[in-house]
Amino acid sequence: MFSxxxxxxxxxxxxxxxxxxxxxxxxxxxxxxxxxxxTERWQTLVNPGISIPPFISRLTGITNEMVKDAPTFEEVAHTLYGYIEGTVLAAHNVRFDHGFLKSEFRRLDAVLRQKVMCTVKLSRKLYPQHRGxxxxxxxxxxGLRTQARHRAMGDVELVVAYLEAARRELGEARILEAVASLLREPSLPAGLDAAFLEEIPDSPGVYLFYxxxxxxxxxxxxxxxxxxxxxxxSGDHSSSHDMRIGREVRRVEWIGTAGELGALLLESRLIKERLPxxxxxxxxxxxxxxxxxxxxxxxxxLVNIVTRDEIYPEVFEHLYGLFRSKKAATEALSxxxxxxxxxxxxxxxxSGKGACFAYQLKRCDGVCAGKEKPELHYLRLKQALVPFRLKTWPYGGRIGIREHDEASNRTEVHVFESWCHLATVGDERGLEDVLETRSMSGFDPDTYKLLQRCLKKNASVIPL
Structure with a gap:
């Protein structure tokens, strides 16, 4: 086709x-x-080892009965590899096919490294005036026809026919130029412009997919x-989450930060504000x-489950654990x-009076039945809760944590008080403005956890 x-x-x-x-x-x-x-063509049914859903069978015509006696992927892997080794692997939405192949080879403890080319992206380059x-x-x-749409060889033959039609319409040189351009690009989703790659720094920050x-x-x-x-x-598609994102992303934005803490804080804030x-x-x-x-x-x-209105840093010495639901708090206490x-x-x-059900099952030491002193039971409860205790603010007031990125020469100071993130500033004027304001943001459990981890790493703390 392309000589x-x-x-x-x-x-x-x-x-x-x-x-x-x-x-x-x-x-x-x-x-x-x-x-x-x-030079060669090859096709085979594959026994997937799992049931084919009815709607997939209706789409492809492939039934569980048809694949019952077919070889497994492990049995055809060597033959398949012989066909694709050393070649450019082309497919319509190649990230889908390549991702499945990589996953199947990974199950065999093998790594598939293959140069790929997406014919969807090729179509976009050759026919930008068309939407589909x-x-x-x-x-x-x-004007192409097939009797085997959604069958593997039928779709392969459609792609071959489409490439031949494009060659006749546009000329082989035009096709080869577009193919060469695609092979130089990373394996990005078909709808995403690769030009942005050169602009993204390999330094700390947050990225947004649209x-x-x-x-x-x-x-x-x-x-x-x-x-x-x-x-x-990367084409791995190890989850449906990654696959859906890959199919839908059309635009990427990014915001640089001076370090990891800044990126974590910004990510947390943007997710809460924009609800991706x-x-x-x-x-x-x-x-x-x-x-x-x-x-x-x-x-x-002895223990009450309290809500957000009663959770603030001044009473942390009496609080244990942070939970997103009352059910989770109850399960933890149980x-x-x-x-x-x-x-x-x-x-x-x-609820109730007298001996509890756990005591009858010999899973309670019996404070409810007069078999254990209440003082001892209370002490054991306090000891059991110690690993869950929320930490009180260990500083006399506001602090700053400084981060600097040498590559971008960016410096930022993150200002905190009572586990709350007040602001991130990049210069002395910004810091002065923050110190002059007395406003406080509400307590956020994610910020609390981020700052806890940061302080454990011996971050450079600046008393303000």
């Missing part, structure tokens, strides 16, 4: 679903070309921004709970009681 290309393979897979981590390959087909001449670049759109555009609108798809952070962004487009679609961790939750220990033996129950033979009735998990 100047030494060796390439056009490949297509059918699978049980869209996630390489859980789904498996059901069919493989390929055609290999040497200097534009077809899927196989169905290409069939309509070029789709078709201004709502972020995903927000992440790294101390090496460019490397981290590119890792999303694919971020679940670090979102601001309206609910926050903690365990509050009674001051003495006469207050029953585990503490169970592991330390404490009375669930006295500490507030179980």
């Amino acid at each position: 100047n290309l030494p060796s390439y393979v056009i490949l297509d897979l059918e699978t049980t679903g869209g996630t390489p981590l859980h789904d498996r390959i059901t069919e493989i087909a390929l055609i290999r070309f040497e200097y534009g001449i077809e 670049h899927g196989l169905d759109a290409i069939m309509q555009r070029h 789709g078709e609108n201004d709502l972020p798809l995903y927000i992440g952070k790294s101390v090496t921004l460019r490397s981290r962004v590119m890792s999303h487009f 679609v694919y971020n679940r961790v670090l979102r601001r939750s309206p609910n926050l709970f903690s365990l509050s220990l009674a001051n003495g033996l006469n207050q029953i129950p 585990a503490i009681a169970r592991d330390n033979r404490l009375c669930p009735r006295v500490i507030g998990i179980e």
